Amino acid sequence: MALSLAVSPCPNDTFVFHALVHGLIPGTPEVNLTFADVDVTNTAAERGEFDLVKVSYAALPWLLDDYELLPTGGALGRGCGPLVLAREPGLDLAGKTVAVPGDRTTAYLLFRLWSADRAPERIEVVPFHQIMPGVAEGRFDAGLVIHEARFTYQRYNLTALADLGEWWESDTGLPIPLGAILAKKGTVDPAEATEWIRNSVSMAWANPDASRKFVLANAQEMEPEVVQQHIDLYVNEFTLELGRDGLAAADALLQRAAAAGLTPAVKPFL
Structure with missing residues (x-):
């Protein structure tokens, strides 16, 4: 049975998910890929439309009943804010x-x-x-x-x-939590999905040339040097593993937002 995946066409996502989408990781299911900007995936996930989906951390309070946050594949970092x-x-x-x-x-x-x-x-x-x-x-x-x-x-x-x-x-003092990868509960085993995505990230780093054509084809007319800057900035250690700092960043954002009355409250990750 094919797995539905929705990510953006941005270079960090196409770089990260190239190996998974193209069946280069042994033992993974076929993947049906949908490209959509994050404002689209935020609302599509609320309707439960995808098995794996890239969303904004800000959207998690509306999604965590049906989806589980995966500790890999997302976009966090330093020096990369809006x-x-x-x-x-x-x-x-x-x-x-x-x-x-x-x-x-x-x-x-x-x-x-x-x-x-x-x-x-x-x-x-x-x-x-x-x-x-x-x-x-x-x-x-x-x-x-x-x-x-x-x-x-x-x-x-x-x-x-x-x-x-x-x-x-x-x-x-924390990294900025931008994009999260979610797995739909009851549909995707989160441990398996985490392993698939970690392998995809590792393969992208080990052989960046393998994904270059795919990344550039979907980069919305970005020049190659801008594409590389984008990947270098948004694909980092937090992409491979959120870790304690990544989870603390998510907690800080969502707890502050809830305290300000901007989002529903969620249970802390740490």
């Missing part, structure tokens, strides 16, 4: 319109925690690829961006008002 961008430095966000990539993304949850005393007038959920052009053209006063935008926003003559990863790390 950015708040605008056309002019020092913009006061109070009363402004801010474009965000999804209302249950980790980026937006961090933004809400960070901007509690400078709340914008209006939030617009916009497909990720429309945010930077929209800010540059004046359709939005500011935008919240993720992923490869860290390397490309200057092309739009934009400035970074805040690096929410730096803010989070300085405030907590």
Whole structure:
């Protein structure tokens, strides 16, 4: 029986899951792959649509009844947080319109925690690829961006008002928990799935050339050097194993969010 998997087409996900998706790991089932941005997978997982799925850590409070967090394959790290961008430095966000990539993304949850005393007038959920052009053209006063935008926003003559990863790390001392891999309860054995994904990560690191064509084909017109920067930043030790720091980061985010009334409370991972 085939396993359904949903991840983003971003280079970190295609790099990590290449071996699993292409049947290169002995003993794994056939995988039916769906590419979708994280704002789509967050809501699809709430409907139970996939066996394995990449979601935002911010969406976990709505998903953990039906899914189990796996300790591998996700996106956490340091120096990789979302950015708040605008056309002019020092913009006061109070009363402004801010474009965000999804209302249950980790980026937006961090933004809400960070901007509690400078709340914008209006939030617009916009497909990720429309945010930077929209800010540059004046359709939005500011935008919240993720992923490869860290390397490309200057092309739009934009400035970074805040690096929410730096803010989070300085405030907590923990890595920033961005994307999580979940396994559907009653459908996927979490221990087996963890082993499959760990093997896929290890194979990607051992032979990066094997996945290059697959990664570039799905990289949404990113240049090869930006693709490599993306992989180097988002595929790290936490991808292989969350570990205590990774779980502590997830706990810190979700406990703070619940205390602020932004998400339902969840049982701590540690």
